Structure formats: C-alpha cells, structure tokens
Amino acid sequence: xxxxxxxxxxxxPDELYGSVxxxxxINYVMECGKKDTARKIVYKxxxxxxxxxxxxAILEEALEKASPTVEVRSRRVGGANYQVPREVNPNRxxxxxxxxxVDAAEGTKGKPMNESLLAEIMAAHKGEGAAVTKKETTHRMxxxxxxxxxxxW
Numbered sequence: 001x002x003x004x005x006x007x008x009x010x011x012x013p014d015e016l017y018g019s020v021x022x023x024x025x026i027n028y029v030m031e032c033g034k035k036d037t038a039r040k041i042v043y044k045x046x047x048x049x050x051x052x053x054x055x056x057a058i059l060e061e062a063l064e065k066a067s068p069t070v071e072v073r074s075r076r077v078g079g080a081n082y083q084v085p086r087e088v089n090p091n092r093x094x095x096x097x098x099x100x101x102v103d104a105a106e107g108t109k110g111k112p113m114n115e116s117l118l119a120e121i122m123a124a125h126k127g128e129g130a131a132v133t134k135k136e137t138t139h140r141m142x143x144x145x146x147x148x149x150x151x152x153w
Contacts, residue, residue: 008091011023011024011027014026014039016043016046017046017055017056019056019059021056021059021060021063021094021098022042022046022056022059024094024098025042025059025098025102026038026039026042028098028099028102029041029042029102029113029117041113041114041117042117044114045114045117045118045121046059048114048118049118049121049122052122058121058122058125059121061125062101062121062122062124062125063094063097063098063101063124064097065124065125065127065132065135066097066100066101066124066129066131066132066134066135067088067093067094067096067097067135068088068093068096068097068135068138068139069087069088069093069139070085070086070087070088070138070139070142071085071086071088071096071138071142072084072085072086072138072141072142072145073085073086075148075151077151082145082148082151083141083145083148084145084148084149084151085141085142085143085145085146085148085149097131097135100130100131100134100135101117101120101121101124101131102117103130103131104120104129104130104131104134105117105119105120107130108120
C-alpha cells in the first residue's frame, strides 16, 4: 500500500506585495522567531528596490539567476560513491535560491542586514554575487560528473 501524499504547507502571500516569494524571503531572513524584524528588513529592501523598478519582478529575476537547474546527489554503487547529476525540483530550486541569497547576505559582516541583502539581490539580478557563483559551481560539478548520469534512477 502506498503512503499518502503529504500536503505541502504554502505560506500566505505577504500583505504589501501579495507575493508568496516575498513571504518566503521573510521566513528565510527570520531568526529566532522574530518575524516582525524580518518583515522590516525585507520591506526596507523592497522599498530600496522600487528605485530600480518593480521590486517583485527584480526579486524574481534575481532568484531565477541564483537558482540551480541541476545538482549532484551522492549515490553508492558497488562500494563506490558517485556524484550523480540530477534535475532540481522547482520547489527546491526556489528554496536553494532564497537560501543562497540570504546566506551570502548574512556572510557580509559590518553592514546592516537590509543593506547586505539589497546588495546581494542586486548582484544576483545582474548575474554576479556569491549566490550566482554558488549556482555556477553547482552546474560545473554536474557537468563534470555527467558520465555518472546513468546511475540516476
């Protein structure tokens, strides 16, 4: 008998922009359950992005450029571990893109979080920055291990 399908919990769209991606970004920025602080940080970033254009469109484009399409998964075959390239599920793509952008912003010391997050989103929007570098590294690893793609089942 098959297991029942798990129902995924999607966060509600945020109040100001009506976007699920913005509310997920708020949840990724949040630390120790301080959601109001995370909202203030993200909304400050979105206000600063308004100067460049539509902030939700800029965020979505930055996420598109920072999210991987393939990744490598470890697979044990006959006593050896192989790095097998796999396509990434769209939900996981979004999660990885958000996580990499927020981690890169948190790694910037000496600046307030809203400034470093704004800088990282703008860098990802331009196709630069630590999150995009991480994506390119992941794609390079998948390309290098393409010979083991037949182990993906």
